[in-house]
Amino acid sequence: GDAELQRHFDERIAHDQRIEPRDWMPEGYRKTLVRQIAQHAHSEIIGMQPEGNWLTRAPSLRRKAILLAKVQDEAGHGLYLYSAAETLGVDRSELTEKLIDRRQKYSSIFNYPTLTFADIGVIGWLVDGAAICNQVPLCRSSFGPYARAMVRICKEESFHQRQGYELLMTMMRGTAEQREMVQEATDRWWWPSLMMFGPPDADSPNTQQSMAWRIKRHTNDELRQKFVDMTVPQAAALGVTLPDPELRWNAERGHHDFGEPDWSELKRVISGGGPCNEERLARRRAAHEDGQWVREAAAAHAAKQAAREEV
């Protein structure tokens, strides 16, 4: 009966064994995964927009080729993740409809504008750096398809992070004006990057259950701390200042202390009130509608092929 199935499931989780799509799972586990994986996939797809904004204005052919490759990787990540979600019995088109109807979320970070080319470097360094911190532990997530998708995604994210850091290193060797651009972009992206990890643990309704199910391996605050500790020496090597007067090494804790992000800003951005929410969703909706004929043509082609094979 159900109690037996639940006991078997709990045991597998306790022994760090993977749950696979055909295994019995509690309904709450399935729902949580659909929610998190869909939100993750949507973030990758919406995340193409802020950087795509600079594709036609990249300063050299080399920078353009790198940026194009990165944006294409993000499309790929979105598609892997939609496929992982589909193993849980939902449909990609249904998830897309929910995104454009504002019934599912995507990461707050992609609701900020990319104002200069230094933003491209800072997104790689800070935003992809934060994404790596959050996603490496997800390679050990208890749900097999999600964990396996994360392995490849993380490899590509490290390339993204490195290209950003290298771009910034190059700009820092440039003119005073270029160095100023890097500092100014760092000042704008620092706090929103810290918010990517989600609300503080005390205000995170999902963390406890997701940790018990081993979907999440660390809490939001643990990962945020890890990111700060990792980033401080990188900022020093780069020669930029992180815009937090409270940031300092705490020898007793063996970690950096840092200031409190503005949690009301995170709430506002998550609920649709960030600087670019309207624009991002409108663009996503238009792309979906413009693609309608492609989906219809692909379906008609598939139906014809199937009919031909039957003869």
Ligand code: ACO
């Ligand atoms: N942006 C948008 N929504 C967020 C954010 C954020 N930065 N942080 C938390 N939320 C949402 C949660 O999805 C949750 O929404 P819901 O319950 O209404 O559906 C709510 O705020 C409360 O937060 P938590 O209880 O902390 O939610 P959760 O346990 O899911 O933790 C986290 C949030 C850390 C983002 C988790 O879902 C996760 O690790 N997701 C996978 C990584 C990911 O999505 N990355 C996307 C950005 S990186 C990239 O794409 C390059």
